[in-house]
Amino acid sequence: MHDPEGYPQAIVGRAEPIDVRRLAPPSPVDGVDYLWRVRWDVAEPYEQAVVPQPRVHLAAEQGRLLVHGVIPRLFSRTLVGTGHVLGASFVPGGFHGYLRRDVADLYDRLLPAAEVLGVDDRPYADEILAPGTPDETMAAALTAYLQEVGYDPDPRAEEVRAVVAHAEEERSVTRADALASYAGVSLRTLQREFATYVGVGPKWVVQRFRLLDAAAAARSGDDVDWAGLAVELGFSDQAHLVRRFTEVVGTPPATYARQVGDAPAG
Known part of the structure; x- marks a missing residue:
């Protein structure tokens, strides 16, 4: 394996x-x-x-x-x-x-x-x-x-997992209400189910995956259009992306890109 x-x-x-x-x-x-x-x-x-x-x-x-x-x-x-x-x-x-x-x-x-x-x-x-x-x-x-x-299986847990996977894989998902629409439930219902099975709300999940997309871009070693990437990932502008990235990662994305480039992370 x-x-x-x-x-x-x-x-x-x-x-x-x-x-x-x-x-x-x-x-x-x-x-x-x-x-x-x-x-x-x-x-x-x-x-x-x-x-x-x-x-x-x-x-x-x-x-x-x-x-x-x-x-x-x-x-x-x-x-x-x-x-x-x-x-x-x-x-x-x-x-x-x-x-x-x-x-x-x-x-x-x-x-x-x-x-x-x-x-x-x-x-x-x-x-x-x-x-x-x-x-x-x-x-x-x-x-x-x-x-x-011991483990108690729950079919709904598997369904919620698939919703989280969709948020992770689809960079076009930038809002919690869009994720709820994909799941076929109301936003309030999705918030309840995420609290039960995931531990955080759908808005947190979507934003975190988009920040990880930004971190992956920083690690790529490629020249990054941060303003364009901010819009693509659902941030209002580059300043919004920089602020949220810095809050989570500890340094602005362009600075982080210069620090790590395409270095392997373990």
Whole structure:
């Protein structure tokens, strides 16, 4: 099975001092898109940042499995010495089958998995975080934890996932009401369903994907017509794109493009 590609445009900067891999689970896991692993060995503290997407993550770090709800701001960690982290990235709507309540309850929160899912995460975290643990062993342990928690399938979650995928793939979708029309429901209904399954509203989802499109353009190494791209991505003008991009990524898009160019992001 090939390793999944993930979303390199969401990783801010070059990520040069660290080893980032996307891993496929040892067997299919309900709701999980891919596993991600980070290893580092740095002489000086190194800060790595990621632009959050409309996804919940479960990560082995700090001696626990921690549930990361969708956060509104740039996510960053300072890496020191030698270590590693393993996480699971859930498809939008995928964590609902484990949580069994509104995913919006996790918005902007970081919680121990045992508190959220009712199964002690510490033995699994100990196995994953032991020094020198191979990727395959870590992946098997995280998969085993989710299997112990158990998953309740929900057909509507799959339908909402398809709506989120449409927002991601179609750059012409720049408004939440357009996404509701695609889904065949009212905007109010879509807002309720996104709170239940995704954890954030459709407006947030659409705007975040369009900002990630701008980040991908910055990483491309091509000359970018930022004014034209702003209009294409649904921003009122270039200044609006620059303001929102800077709020989320931490630097204006043209500056970011000069910093990273076409550098690989892990």
